[in-house]
Amino acid sequence: MSRVAPNPDNLVTVDLQAVADNLAALRALLPMGMGVAGVVKADAYGHGMVPVARRLKAEGAEALAVAQVNEGALLRRAGIEGPILVLMGLTPEQTPLAAAHDLSPFLAVWEDFAALSQAAQAGGAQTACHLKIDTGMSRLGASPGEALELLERVAALPGLKIEGLASHLATSGVPGDPTAQKQAEVFSSLLAEARRRGHALPASSLEASGGILARPKNASEPPGLARLGISLYGGLPAMESRGVAPLRTAMRFISRLAAVRLVPAGAGVSYGHLWRAPQDTWLGVVAAGYSDGYPRSASNRGQVLIAGKPAPIRGRVCMNAVMVDLTGFDPLPAPGDEVVLLGRSGAEEITADQLGGWADTISYEITCSLGAANRRRHRS
Numbered sequence: 001m002s003r004v005a006p007n008p009d010n011l012v013t014v015d016l017q018a019v020a021d022n023l024a025a026l027r028a029l030l031p032m033g034m035g036v037a038g039v040v041k042a043d044a045y046g047h048g049m050v051p052v053a054r055r056l057k058a059e060g061a062e063a064l065a066v067a068q069v070n071e072g073a074l075l076r077r078a079g080i081e082g083p084i085l086v087l088m089g090l091t092p093e094q095t096p097l098a099a100a101h102d103l104s105p106f107l108a109v110w111e112d113f114a115a116l117s118q119a120a121q122a123g124g125a126q127t128a129c130h131l132k133i134d135t136g137m138s139r140l141g142a143s144p145g146e147a148l149e150l151l152e153r154v155a156a157l158p159g160l161k162i163e164g165l166a167s168h169l170a171t172s173g174v175p176g177d178p179t180a181q182k183q184a185e186v187f188s189s190l191l192a193e194a195r196r197r198g199h200a201l202p203a204s205s206l207e208a209s210g211g212i213l214a215r216p217k218n219a220s221e222p223p224g225l226a227r228l229g230i231s232l233y234g235g236l237p238a239m240e241s242r243g244v245a246p247l248r249t250a251m252r253f254i255s256r257l258a259a260v261r262l263v264p265a266g267a268g269v270s271y272g273h274l275w276r277a278p279q280d281t282w283l284g285v286v287a288a289g290y291s292d293g294y295p296r297s298a299s300n301r302g303q304v305l306i307a308g309k310p311a312p313i314r315g316r317v318c319m320n321a322v323m324v325d326l327t328g329f330d331p332l333p334a335p336g337d338e339v340v341l342l343g344r345s346g347a348e349e350i351t352a353d354q355l356g357g358w359a360d361t362i363s364y365e366i367t368c369s370l371g372a373a374n375r376r377r378h379r380s
């Protein structure tokens with residue numbers, strides 16, 4: 001959704017201190033000896049991949065994780081050192097790039113390990129990788145039944161260091177969830193057996209934010225890393241894990257009032273007249289819409305904050321505008337006044353989870369969209 005000329009009225013600010021504080025709060029939940037891989041894929045969920053990665057490394061994150069090889073290469077070019085996990089693995093054409101930049105892809109297929117082994121030998125260095133196992137997500141990974149045999153075969157390949165087993169939970173973030181529990185048990189027993197056979201697999205990983213905020217019980221074999229994404233940015237993987245850690249929303253999105261106007265009782269507002277003024281009503285026209293990454297599905301449901309006070313959205317969210325109800329505002333806001341669509345204003349706050357809730361989506365999608373569409377500034 002990147003634009004030729006982002007609206008100068010609109011600004012995303014990213015509070016890197018909030019990311020650092022969230023990392024510290026999440027560390028307190030980790031079992032002894034477990035490190036953090038900070039997940040910075042998708043431009044750090046819209047927060048800016050390089051600045052967030054730098055801050056996470058400065059705060060002691062043991063590793064970083066991206067989705068694509070290209071993202072990892074970009075981090076290396078920015079001078080970032082240490083392990084970088086590539087969660088989506090790689091295509092055969094990407095193996096030289098992965099080896100050249102010392103990236104650690106998650107792989108699940110013999111041919112991909114063999115190709116990486118070749119690229120590593122050609123480059124004359126050892127390349128790290130992880131064996132991904134599908135314990136129930138049905139996305140990527142070797143089946144649990146074939147995982148150990150595959151591990152023995154790929155461990156014998158020259159040029160490769162298999163640093164961990166990896167898997168991903170499909171239903172995490174809900175305490176006591178039986179599906180996550182089952183996945184954790186499968187993973188734990190595979191990891192225990194692999195270690196019994198002499199594979200150290202120190203950087204193994206299972207849990208993302210949801211798995212850490214609501215840890216499956218009796219998953220006895222401790223993995224070495226938690227892969228934390230949304231929680232570092234202050235969002236929740238599921239509402240059930242609200243309050244488990246004192247997380248702060250790192251992103252703030254502001255716009256301006258383009259106009260303030262009085263519409264008469266009975267006037268229909270915005271496309272389709274989804275809302276009609278029950279009485280003469282002061283409306284503010286906010287200079288941001290769905291082309292700025294603000295979700296159209298928040299039409300007639302969401303709110304914004306003006307001078308620390310909530311103003312409900314009236315009617316449909318447009319491409320470049322949102323109408324909000326200024327009833328009860330005294331003094332009446334004026335054109336040019338700041339509007340907070342995400343984040344804090346005075347004593348009030350709109351979190352990415354709240355906005356996601358109004359829009360029938362998740363905080364992840366909110367921050368990705370807003371971050372991609374707007375000018376962005378970082379505060380350290």
Ligand SMILES: *Cc1c(COP(=O)(O)O)cnc(C)c1O
Nearest residue numbers: 039087168208209227228229230
């Ligand atoms: C995106 C992703 C994560 C991070 O998930 P959060 O819920 O944002 O913490 C971890 N592991 C994998 C495989 C992922 O794709």
